[in-house]
Amino acid sequence: MADRNVANLMGRGEGLLFLTDEQLRRGIEAMFFAYRGFTADPDRILQDYGYGRAHHRAIHFINRSQGTTVNNLLSILGVTKQSLNRVLRTLVDDGLVESRVGTRDKRERHLFLTPKGAALERALSEAQRNRMRDAYRAAGPEAVAGFRTVLEQMMNLEMRRHYLDGVDGTK
Amino acid sequence: MADRNVANLMGRGEGLLFLTDEQLRRGIEAMFFAYRGFTADPDRILQDYGYGRAHHRAIHFINRSQGTTVNNLLSILGVTKQSLNRVLRTLVDDGLVESRVGTRDKRERHLFLTPKGAALERALSEAQRNRMRDAYRAAGPEAVAGFRTVLEQMMNLEMRRHYLDGVDGTK
DNA sequence: CAGTTTATGTCAGCCTTGTTGACTTTCCAA
DNA sequence: TTGGAAAGTCAACAAGGCTGACATAAACTG
Numbered sequence: 557m558a559d560r561n562v563a564n565l566m567g568r569g570e571g572l573l574f575l576t577d578e579q580l581r582r583g584i585e586a587m588f589f590a591y592r593g594f595t596a597d598p599d600r601i602l603q604d605y606g607y608g609r610a611h612h613r614a615i616h617f618i619n620r621s622q623g624t625t626v627n628n629l630l631s632i633l634g635v636t637k638q639s640l641n642r643v644l645r646t647l648v649d650d651g652l653v654e655s656r657v658g659t660r661d662k663r664e665r666h667l668f669l670t671p672k673g674a675a676l677e678r679a680l681s682e683a684q685r686n687r688m689r690d691a692y693r694a695a696g697p698e699a700v701a702g703f704r705t706v707l708e709q710m711m712n713l714e715m716r717r718h719y720l721d722g723v724d725g726t727k
Numbered sequence: 728m729a730d731r732n733v734a735n736l737m738g739r740g741e742g743l744l745f746l747t748d749e750q751l752r753r754g755i756e757a758m759f760f761a762y763r764g765f766t767a768d769p770d771r772i773l774q775d776y777g778y779g780r781a782h783h784r785a786i787h788f789i790n791r792s793q794g795t796t797v798n799n800l801l802s803i804l805g806v807t808k809q810s811l812n813r814v815l816r817t818l819v820d821d822g823l824v825e826s827r828v829g830t831r832d833k834r835e836r837h838l839f840l841t842p843k844g845a846a847l848e849r850a851l852s853e854a855q856r857n858r859m860r861d862a863y864r865a866a867g868p869e870a871v872a873g874f875r876t877v878l879e880q881m882m883n884l885e886m887r888r889h890y891l892d893g894v895d896g897t898k
Numbered sequence: 899c900a901g902t903t904t905a906t907g908t909c910a911g912c913c914t915t916g917t918t919g920a921c922t923t924t925c926c927a928a
Numbered sequence: 929t930t931g932g933a934a935a936g937t938c939a940a941c942a943a944g945g946c947t948g949a950c951a952t953a954a955a956c957t958g
Contacts, residue, residue, distance in 0.1 A: 575863070575871075580856045584765075585791070586878040588784070591762045592805075593885025594755075608914055613759070620756070626935065634763075639916055641936065663925060663934045685751045691880040692746070695873070700746075702866070702873020707757040709862040714764025779943055797906065810945055812907060834905045834954045903956070913946070922937080928930095 590691075597683035605650075605676070610635075610643045612680055615669065618653060619677045623666045625658070652676060761862075768854035776821075776847070781806075781814045783851055786840065789824060790848045794837045796829070823847060 575583075598612050605611075617632055618624060626644070630637055644667070647653040652673030658664035669677060692700045746754075769783050776782075788803055789795060797815070801808055815838070818824040823844030829835035840848060863871045 575860075577856065580859055581791070581852060583859055583875060583878065584852065584855050585787070586875075586882040587762065587765055588787075589885045590878050590881035591758065593881055593888065594758055596885070596888065610915060616756070616759075620752070627933095635915085636917065637935075638918085638937085642915080645936095661926070661934085665935070681752060681755065684755050685748065687881075687884065688751055688754055689746075690884055691877055694880040694883075695877040699873035699876035702870035703877035704754060704757075705870035706862055706866040706874035707754065707761055709865040710761035710764060710858075711757040712865075713858065713861055714760045714767070717764065717767065781944060798904090806944085807946065808906075809908080809947085813944075816907090829905095832905085832955070836906070899958100901957085904954080906952085906954105908951080909949085911947085913944105915943090915945100917942075918940085920938085922935100924933100924935080926931105926933080928932105 594684065594687060597687060598680045601676075601679055601683060607646075610639070611647060614640065614643050614647060615652070615673060615677050615680065618667045619669050619674065619681075622668050623656075625664045625666060627664070629667065647673065765855060765858060768858060769851045772847075772850055772854060778817075781810070782818060785811065785814050785818060786823070786844060786848050786851065789838045790840050790845065790852075793839050794827075796835045796837060798835070800838065818844065 595609065599609065602608060602612055613633055614629065617629055621628070626637070626640070630640055633640060644653065644655070648655050651670055654668045654670050654673075655665045656668065658666055692703075695703070766780060770780065773779060773783055784804055785800065788800055792799070797808070797811070801811055804811060815824065815826070819826050822841055825839045825841050826836045827839065829837055863874075866874070
């Protein structure tokens, strides 16, 4: 039976962990619902501004790296400049993002959140932090540590892939 | 400083866990990248069929609950029937999904994966299981247990919200 | 049985956000 | 001084959300 189709996870010490395909399937599904919940609150806030998730992503990464360039943002987000530009234009026009011509290299534009943009960022990230805290609180501190470890690994795997995509021509 | 803005997580026993806003921000970001990586492999497979994530979701949930009705699927996915129908039509036309008229209630359509549909489902979920196993293996069994606990909590929070949305009129 | 509700499907039109391709302007660096 | 990188813009298109309107068949209800 496929029911006993198990994965042997040889971890870093601490013995073994066996997961059936069914357990992995439930993990996959949990990712789907968790992510949907994770974006639900910001989506509602953004609606009041007529913005979407693309705006949220731009705001998030500009906040994380104030003064980042457009090219930088492009490679992090992995979209085309036309897509990003459409979003950035509305954010600049609405006074949430400031685009300063570079001093060293005047071709570059350095992106900053205005006070208004920073306020929206705080509202968005606060909603997500609250959601995350709720889950953490319900799961307990020990589970949280494990969660963060696995999530970091998943992120690393993705960053590695993303990086390689940018280097070779396969894109 | 906002740097020392900490969240006190009173867990189920086992003491306390303090997380700064910065740590929570990194968690939020990790979710973004992890989910992107999580959908990257299926996205590539789907491209060969001219399908998108919407098709993947339909296939996944039909596989999970063979014989489910259209209405059922609608409430799980949380999209409009017009959106879902567009996707289902192509899947039925392409012979991946079979739509059988209900026996007890002939208004209902029960959805099944054909062998061809089941094959695609296996390819998609295998890609995701592999990705998940890679992260699990790198993180170790103890972390995996915690990861699954927190993810379950995040899913539960979302399911609860989703359910309430359907019950009261707020939508 | 008549009327209403439910389940499904479909048409038309709109929005966001992704894509490609072509082109311009600016300006650094060899 | 000139080639090419960085940035921006225009146009066109596609996927996949949405709303609203409407059709049909089946089931339910008084």
